[in-house]
Amino acid sequence: MPPEVPLVDYLVLGDHPHLVARQCRDCAARFFDRRNACASCGSATGFDDVALPEEGVLRTFTVVSVAAPGVPVPYAAGVVDLDGTSVRANLVDVAPDPAQLRAGMRVRLTTFGLGTDRDGVTAIGFGFAPWEK
Known part of the structure; x- marks a missing residue:
């Protein structure tokens, strides 16, 4: 396999792809970027990595109809709640149509190839697809 x-650094690949957030040791606020101090409580005691669930709930979404040159439109982007952690991502495997999307719908993390360089290395992105238990 190539x-x-x-x-992004917070996407973990493998048999069970998932996202990893940095959680403040003092107030448990979660972030995806590197931080020297917590933006929520101001603590500088540090952060721990915490794996997020693969399933979540779509809280809100928009259908994007105008984008930068070369970006195909329309597409749907949303905010997903993963057990209390908000994640912004595109919605995939569903038509970018408000009739197909709804706040409160269950979604699941999915990964996909974004392109391959001349050395055969493939960049992997993530999005969320509708999912029912």
């Missing part, structure tokens, strides 16, 4: 690299 090598794959995640597009």
Whole structure:
């Protein structure tokens, strides 16, 4: 299998792809970027990695109809609640149509290839697809 690299540092690939947030040791606020101090409580005691669930709830969404040159439109983007952690991502495997999307619908993390460089390394991105238990 050709090598794959995640597009963002907080995407973990493998048999069970998932996202990892940085959780404040004092107030448990979660972030996806590197921080020296917590933006929620101001603590500088540090952060721990916490794996997020693969399933969540779509809280809100928009259908994007105008984008930068070369970006195909329309597409749907949303905010997903993963057990209390908000994640912004595109909605995939569903038509970008408000009749197909609704706040409160269950979604599941999915990964996909974004392109391969001349060395055969594929960049992997993530989105959320509708999911019912």
